[in-house]
Amino acid sequence: MAGPGLLAHVLVSKFDDHVPLYRLNKIYARMGADVPDSTLLDWCGRAMKVLAPIIERIEAKVMAAPVLHADDTPIRVLDRSRRDRGLGKGVKQGRVWAYVSDQRPWAGTAPPGVVYRFSPDRKGKHPRQHLQNSSGILQADAYAGFGQLYERRADGSSQFREAACWAHLRRDFHDVWEATTSEIAREALDRIGKL
Template identity: 50%
Template structure:
């Protein structure tokens, strides 16, 4: 739905009419999304999720078209910015832009009057790095005993990936829904060849590594005086026939904060291939 600049009308009034129509459509889509979100937790919430996602895409395309057609307006010299301040926890990099040391009008000496400070939000793309662990060997001149520090432990024994990379792969797959084959393609653009099978091995072994944490989380949630539970149907591939079947993701929540309890709230997820009563 991206707008082609050549297809825009040359007539100013027609262009204003088009912009007004798009603004009205944007507001309508926003209202529809808000209404769907209010009813998102009903029986057909999965279908509503798909509808909301589609509407969000349409809204984004319209907003892009609006920005493409609208000429940027320079703010007034002393206009008060209504933007939210940038987060304080972000690192700051200061660039000082000094004028000439002498007045360009009369050549006189300048004195400090003050300064204007403006902030620009920038993004530094994620990058790979190689950490080399060097373990020097020392030998005793008397008894020829060899001294060397043991090798640092790794999340995966003899594995290539560090903990930060493993965490990134897991979050990208399970939180951002980025399949492993797409991650492999993204890493290849950085000149790092990581096969999908390699990433799959890392995910499987990371699951084993995190199992004690998952068990502790399950124990914490299930030991509460009351537990909130629900299940969500999810489509999964059935092995062998290439078709999909409906599995279940069970959600268990412990949260007694509304009752004044200071015990940390937590959620534990459990997967089952069907909805038989033996699973909850």
């Protein structure tokens, strides 16, 4: 049976340091401890069940915040079925979605927090499902999957007000400047730079 120190090490390695469990298995084997992947997975699952009330409380607070920042990033996900078919190293691409609440830069008093959600692809249904019970202001990139969250309803309201990202908008002006040396694009870059 694993003690709290070992469980904490496994969880931090997996979720904070992004060390896959099969690598942890190899690390422990080099130390002389044979801890199978399945055992590590079982420990993570049981620990997540114990931590579930805390996780749920943090998620509820973050997702109820009046201002959320959202983004996603691709991650490699182990897919052993692909290894058997000779498809590379047995990995596929998934997504991790991050929803952040941090009002400290604007004199907010609520503690900052982040919620991570996984999806097997980047379809727009995932952020819509993740944010179905949230509302307020959403700052995100220009990914079309967020678009429905900003749409006006029949009564004129919307689930979220959009807080567009200057960094993403700046990229578009930069691309136009690089391709055309447009003076309008250059002026936009200069003004964004001053902000």
